[in-house]
Amino acid sequence: MSKYILRRLLWMTLVLFVVSIITFVLMRAVPGGPFSSERPLPQQILDNLNEKYNLDDPLLVQYGSYIGDIVLPRITTEQLRPSAVEDYLINIPLPFSEYGALRWMNFGPSYASRNRSVNDIIEEHLPISMQLGLAALIVAIAIGVPLGIVAALNRNGILDYTGMGIAIIGVSIPVIITGPLLQYFFGVTLKILPVSGWGTFNHLLMPAFALGFTNSALMARLTRASLLQVLNEDYIRTARAKGLSERKVLFVHAMKNAMIPVVTVIGPLFAFLITGTIVTETIFGIPGLGRYFISSITGRDYPVIMGTILLFAMVLVLSNLFVDLIYAWLDPRIRYN
Amino acid sequence: MTAIEKNPITLGQVTALNDRRKGESLWADAMRRLFRNKLAVVGLVIILINIGLAILAPVIAPYSFKEQNRAAANSAPQWVTQLFPNMKPIGVEGGYIRVNNDYVMGADAVGRDIFSRLLYGARVSLVVAFIGPLMSIIVGMIVGLVAGYAGGWVDNLLMRFVDIFYAFPTLLFIILLMTFFRLGLSDPVPGTFGAFMADIDDSTGGMIFIFIGIGLTSWMQMARLIRGQVLSIREKEYVEAARSIGTPTRKIMLSHILPNVLGPVIIAETLSIPTYISYEAFLSFIGLGVKVPTPSWGSMISEGAERISSYPNQALFPALALFFVMFAFNFLGDGLRDALDPRMRGAD
Numbered sequence: 001m002s003k004y005i006l007r008r009l010l011w012m013t014l015v016l017f018v019v020s021i022i023t024f025v026l027m028r029a030v031p032g033g034p035f036s037s038e039r040p041l042p043q044q045i046l047d048n049l050n051e052k053y054n055l056d057d058p059l060l061v062q063y064g065s066y067i068g069d070i071v072l073p074r075i076t077t078e079q080l081r082p083s084a085v086e087d088y089l090i091n092i093p094l095p096f097s098e099y100g101a102l103r104w105m106n107f108g109p110s111y112a113s114r115n116r117s118v119n120d121i122i123e124e125h126l127p128i129s130m131q132l133g134l135a136a137l138i139v140a141i142a143i144g145v146p147l148g149i150v151a152a153l154n155r156n157g158i159l160d161y162t163g164m165g166i167a168i169i170g171v172s173i174p175v176i177i178t179g180p181l182l183q184y185f186f187g188v189t190l191k192i193l194p195v196s197g198w199g200t201f202n203h204l205l206m207p208a209f210a211l212g213f214t215n216s217a218l219m220a221r222l223t224r225a226s227l228l229q230v231l232n233e234d235y236i237r238t239a240r241a242k243g244l245s246e247r248k249v250l251f252v253h254a255m256k257n258a259m260i261p262v263v264t265v266i267g268p269l270f271a272f273l274i275t276g277t278i279v280t281e282t283i284f285g286i287p288g289l290g291r292y293f294i295s296s297i298t299g300r301d302y303p304v305i306m307g308t309i310l311l312f313a314m315v316l317v318l319s320n321l322f323v324d325l326i327y328a329w330l331d332p333r334i335r336y337n
Numbered sequence: 338m339t340a341i342e343k344n345p346i347t348l349g350q351v352t353a354l355n356d357r358r359k360g361e362s363l364w365a366d367a368m369r370r371l372f373r374n375k376l377a378v379v380g381l382v383i384i385l386i387n388i389g390l391a392i393l394a395p396v397i398a399p400y401s402f403k404e405q406n407r408a409a410a411n412s413a414p415q416w417v418t419q420l421f422p423n424m425k426p427i428g429v430e431g432g433y434i435r436v437n438n439d440y441v442m443g444a445d446a447v448g449r450d451i452f453s454r455l456l457y458g459a460r461v462s463l464v465v466a467f468i469g470p471l472m473s474i475i476v477g478m479i480v481g482l483v484a485g486y487a488g489g490w491v492d493n494l495l496m497r498f499v500d501i502f503y504a505f506p507t508l509l510f511i512i513l514l515m516t517f518f519r520l521g522l523s524d525p526v527p528g529t530f531g532a533f534m535a536d537i538d539d540s541t542g543g544m545i546f547i548f549i550g551i552g553l554t555s556w557m558q559m560a561r562l563i564r565g566q567v568l569s570i571r572e573k574e575y576v577e578a579a580r581s582i583g584t585p586t587r588k589i590m591l592s593h594i595l596p597n598v599l600g601p602v603i604i605a606e607t608l609s610i611p612t613y614i615s616y617e618a619f620l621s622f623i624g625l626g627v628k629v630p631t632p633s634w635g636s637m638i639s640e641g642a643e644r645i646s647s648y649p650n651q652a653l654f655p656a657l658a659l660f661f662v663m664f665a666f667n668f669l670g671d672g673l674r675d676a677l678d679p680r681m682r683g684a685d
Contacts, residue, residue, distance in 0.1 A: 173664075
């Protein structure tokens with residue numbers, strides 16, 4: 001088992017490397033640097049900026065130093081955060097205080113906001129996106145799973161058809177549609193929820209619902225299909241033949257097995273929701289990492305773009321790994337060696 | 338008397354029953370089941386209506402999609418002001434809307450007719466819906482066929498490639514690609530490949546790059562599917578027989594592999610069409626999609642969302658159009674999947 005985890009982690013690092021290379025090349029291949037889209041700067045200042053951020057070095061050197069900053073830990077004696085260029089995510093003070101601290105993971109400075117580093121930006125905006133993603137996940141599970149269960153138990157009945165009808169409608173309305181619709185209905189007509197912004201629980205309601213509803217439809221269909229499949233199994237028939245009450249059959253035997261595919265889909269679902277926050281934050285004006293990412297794309301803020309993509313890729317790969325492990329733990333028939 | 342003696346089945350009836358089942362190919366069986374599925378038929382009809390409207394857009398549209406008429410900006414016809422209670426026409430207390438019954442669904446902020454723009458926007462969404470899958474099938478097929486047929490380290494390498502691309506958050510990658518295309522090729526040096534691509538892009542109203550973007554981000558599923566099929570067919574005896582009599586590889590692939598792969602490919606792509614449509618809508622929403630002035634439902638929603646408190650019709654009508662199309666493709670995809678499921682063949 002541990003060999004499997006090790007192999008997966010190594011694979012994950014390789015994947016992240018390739019992702020970083022592709023992103024780096026794509027970003028640098030766009031002509032015009034990060035300082036050319038603002039008002040035209042005199043050549044002297046441009047030269048100075050290029051030198052400060054090492055934009056004149058050959059691409060390989062730039063990439064090498066960028067990756068080195070992230071991957072290689074170093075020991076320095078400087079204070080915690082001397083400048084935006086030297087902001088490290090992990091700082092472990094060493095017992096021999098004259099040697100300073102072990103520092104690791106510097107994602108570089110932000111080109112757009114001169115005094116802030118990418119770590120600063122991530123610290124500031126990521127929690128908001130995480131909250132939104134988590135809330136959407138709760139919405140998706142809380143609506144989807146019961147709907148799926150009810151539909152499966154009343155197969156081909158009226159509840160099944162209405163449930164699956166809602167599910168199909170849910171899958172067909174991405175956030176672009178649900179967003180403005182909710183904004184109009186609850187924000188403008190009924191005026192009970194704020195149309196945009198962030199801070200209070202009311203601000204969370206509409207975006208979380210908009211983002212979570214589409215995925216709740218997916219959860220509903222998955223739960224229904226899985227439960228139906230489990231209910232057809234032989235061991236359920238045995239349980240019923242033994243005389244167990246229907247409730248026992250359902251909740252003790254059927255549900256646990258039916259939930260396995262559902263639980264394993266939560267991992268990728270969460271990663272998908274995190275990327276979905278990009279859309280939601282733009283619509284609802286939420287100051288999260290997704291919206292910042294979009295503005296950094298047009299502003300050519302390379303380190304922020306790289307950092308965000310690496311972060312999201314990491315979340316995706318980690319959640320896939322996590323889900324595979326949970327699956328192996330839940331289903332004893334699957335054991336990776 | 339036994340049951341058989343009470344209701345005898347004649348030999349003629351039995352053979353007739355068998356003939357009906359035996360003579361049907363998978364496709365005929367699937368078509369029959371598809372058309373029985375009412376929801377799928379509804380979806381198909383909606384899509385056909387949309388295609389018709391999109392093709393006939395130049396004929397039906399009352400106004401041009403790009404001519405601006407500032408004098409009529411933000412105006413709306415009578416029925417729209419009645420539909421949305423907060424849109425009060427001038428004359429009523431607190432009213433601000435200029436009622437103008439010339440525009441069927443109202444006009445946007447620079448005076449373009451929303452209905453005409455919806456019709457032309459349908460073109461964009463439908464072209465994405467049909468060419469997007471084509472792109473991902475092309476890329477996926479190349480990778481899948483090569484990997485499956487070559488086997489060995491080539492197969493391994495290509496599949497690792499697929500895994501890496503799976504790790505890319507799709508939405509971010511497509512945003513990245515589109516930025517690269519849009520910004521990187523905005524002022525190309527004339528005569529280079531970049532300038533050539535930029536010209537094609539302009540002539541298609543900005544859509545070529547969207548297709549390339551979609552093709553580069555969703556080919557993985559196809560590649561896996563096709564590779565799996567190739568692997569399973571490759572070892573079959575009839576393929577070996579075909580090879581032994583000298584059939585060229587190309588013909589083997591066309592006659593044996595392609596028909597087996599077509600079913601799952603169609604299902605997978607039809608079910609992905611709503612995703613492609615939503616990618617295009619979102620890209621246009623943030624301004625990285627089709628080029629202005631080509632209308633896209635996504636960009637219309639984005640422009641309308643800014644004014645949703647005062648002029649909700651500008652955002653909600655395109656949203657409704659988008660909903661119908663996605664919904665139709667979802668129904669059709671579900672129907673196709675149920676119809677083409679070989680396990681259910683002949684079971685009605």
